[in-house]
Amino acid sequence: MKNIITILALSILLYSCSSKKDGNMIVQGQIKGLKKGKLYLQKMKDTVLVSVDSISLLGDNTFRLTDQVDSPVLYYLTFDGNTTDKRILFFGEQGTITINDNVAQFGFNPEINGSKNQKILEQYNMMSRKFQNQRLEFIKKDFDAKREKNQDLITQLEKDYQRLVKRRVLYTTNFALNHADSEVAPYIGLTEMYDASLQMLDTVNKSLTPKIKDSEYGKRFQEYLNNIKANENK
Template identity: 45%
Template sequence: MKKTLVTLLTLLILCSCGKTEKDLIVTGHIKGLKKGTIYLKKIEDTLLVTVDSLIINGDPNFTLHGNIESPEVFFLDLDKNSTEQDRIKFFADKGTTIINTSLKNFVFDAEIEGSAQQDIYEEYLLMISKVNNKRLELIKEQFEAQRDGDSVALDSLVKVSKNLVKRQYLYTVNFALNHNDSEVAPYLALSEIYNAQVKFLDTINKKLTPKVKTSKYGKELEAFIKTIKETEK
């Protein structure tokens, strides 16, 4: 009887350990950080929730843990009230993601190594940043034309701006289609062009590989499109 109880307790302990084991490790170094709290966060049901946290006291190295079923976006915050501008956004997968950055330029200096999805996401961000810079230039020029009362120039700039938005949407659609075997594709559809015509979202959804379709963002895109179609009936 005693041996049976010991065996049962051992099995319970092993099962318990298995359940608490994390399959995502986020580690790295923040140059110049001596004191503060680092938070690992992600979106759950439209809310930003804390997955893990660590109080830094002298040692700028950190290691955080989380659970992940399929590749998804996580965030690294330096304090609980960080804004979007102070938050490092990255695509993670099971295994280890390494983030090295600095306290002075927390987001700008971030170097991220880890998932294949992160590499693809960075490729997208690099291209789209050029479009965003052009949009900022156009906004400035529109403001100046409006200030100077130059309606002809303003109308022209508005048309250019609208065409640029269309180009951005089409680029995102094409990028997603060209990376239909990555979870980045449905994520971009949901985060960057969610208000596009449903036919574009549907095209991306239908081209996703079976593996991506069953991922977190693959399922969310399918459900999102279904909701839109039902609303339009």
């Protein structure tokens, strides 16, 4: 009798595991060097980061996670639930997305394939990092100039920095306009165009295709603009 109960329990367990339904997005890959740990597939829901799938890895560094994607959005692949210094941020969408990385530098330079939006976002991030590095250089030069009380250099650095800000805004706006048929455009509008004028934001919003306007980020971008306009009219 005990053996029969054990067999039945195992059968139920195996059935429940095999009957798990996949969503329309599969995230798979390999984390080299990972001996033991747990990977979480997470995304923002309202303002809360929620886990949509997870897998425990014990001696096997390959993984497979899934979710049902209604509209392409940013996802987090986190190691042991650590969302600060060990995470991979990527654009999730329908289909199979392959992510390969290593445990020693998890999240630093992962290889991500299978997401059209991710490739577009990577193009933007490459240039954005250059602007960020230039900004850090300005901060250092400004610190040194103020320490030396070199007012002429301080004034010149301020002018040069404002030109850098303007170049960044123009680049970001043009990038969004050139990718108006991608969910990356409203995402950039929401997260990267904080220095842009309302006119620039409006121009990007009007350029979005109907499909993108109806996406999650498209709707949030429209709501964001509505709030700005409402506050200006107060």
